[in-house]
Amino acid sequence: MIRWRDRVLEELTSLFLRSSCPLCGRSAEQAFCSSCQRQLQRCQLPNPCQNWRGDLPVFAWGNYGGTLKRAIAALKYENHPKLAQPLGHELGKAWLDVSQFTSTQKMIVTPIPIHPKKIQQRGFNQAELLGRSFCQFTGLPFQPLGLERTHQTEAQFGLGMTAREENLKHAFSLGKGFRRCHPVSPVLLLDDIYTTGATARSAAQALRQRGIAVLGIVAITRTMRNN
Ligand SMILES: [Zn+2]
Structure with a gap:
């Protein structure tokens, strides 16, 4: 009974x-x-390191389209912050699969911030949640306050490359976390989507201007096929 x-x-x-x-x-x-x-x-890229080169190397988990595009939209716009956990874990798993990263230097992960006004609307920064999950999986140190978004930028959609760069100039400054404790290891930036790289370059510049090395950027997805 x-x-x-x-x-x-x-x-x-x-x-x-x-x-x-x-x-x-x-x-x-x-x-x-x-x-x-x-x-x-099925959205997973066969080679996430395809663009790991140049001034700001990019490591991306999947191709922007289909279910991955839908999952990111659900995370950001349909109030499903919990989706950051499985996506961040997938990204972490792919990162650890690449031996060149696991065997080499130390690094500290910091997310690309969104403007406080956007956080108020959305309730969270998706890049921060993804970063937390990525670091939970990889064991890498995480600094959620490495950068600050100082300007509310116009929507990037539909803007050309030069207009994007101009739009993002001075959009970032050093965050509380790195002001308090200057990182000795290079920084690995983390974002949800990598499009033209204008945002990532602007964020990297804000750190490099303060003498902080930037290793590259990891993103769940990138929209560019080549370059
Ligand atoms: Zn389903």
Whole structure:
């Protein structure tokens, strides 16, 4: 009798613990349902280090499109901050798979900040949540306040390259975290989407001007195929 009751209780609990997939509404035991999880894996880039070169190397987990694009939109615009955890873990897993990073130098991870006004609207900075999850998986040190967004920039969408750079000039300054404790290791920037790189370059410049080395940027996705 007791066993039977325990089992009913267990099943009822698991029923309540199951939530619906934020991407398709089907029942999901984890962040995504198994079908969306499979589709998400198909977005993974075969070589995340394809653009790990130049002045600001880029490491990206997936191609911007399909389920990954949908997942990032759900995270940012449909109030699903919990999705940052599985996405950050995927990024961390890909990072650790590349031996050149695990065996070499020390680094400290800092997210690209969004303007305080945007945080007020959204309630969170997706890059910070992704960074936290990435560092939880990789064991790398995390400084969420390495940078500050000083200017509310206009929407970048539809702007040309020069206009983007101009729009972002002086958009960042050194954050409280790095003002208090100047990092001795190079910084690894982290963002959700890497598009033209104008944002990342502006953030890197703000750090480099203060004598802080920047190793590169990691992003869940990049929209550019080459370059
Ligand atoms: Zn789903």
